Amino acid sequence: MKAQTRKMQGGQEYESGERCFITEVSNDHGDEQVSIARARVPPGVTTCWHRLHGIAERYIIASGQGWVEIEGLEPGEVIEGDVVRIPPGYRQRITNTGTPDLIIYCVCTPPYEERFYELLEPGSEKLPG
Secondary structure (H helix, E strand, C coil), X not given: CCCCCCCCCCCCEEECCCCCEEEEEEXXXXXXXXXXXXEEECCCCXXXXXXXXXXXXXXXXXXXXXXXXXXXXXXXXXXXXXXXXXXXXXXXXXXXCCCCCEEEXXXXXXXXXXXXEEECXXXXXXXXX
């Protein structure tokens, strides 16, 4: 890992085909072990079912509240400060149950690569970032 301060300011937010907005915070050769993205889910929106093959993911709830569904677990409420651990290959989605945007930091190990992402809902497609 390279010693560095990464600034999110100026990061490009893009709309994903999963019904949320993504900003890549850190996914480069400066850290080969982990990637970090900021996801913004508007009020009332449920992201599409998806999974990451070979990549473990953690959701860190930065603000807002939601309802998370992970394959093999009982669905449950999440609020600011909660961490959701998602093993590789598990189906997942989250709903914003509040009125402000739900802000989540998605931490992936090894780092996220689009080729390992699988969208599981027909009719949705991943939009390029």
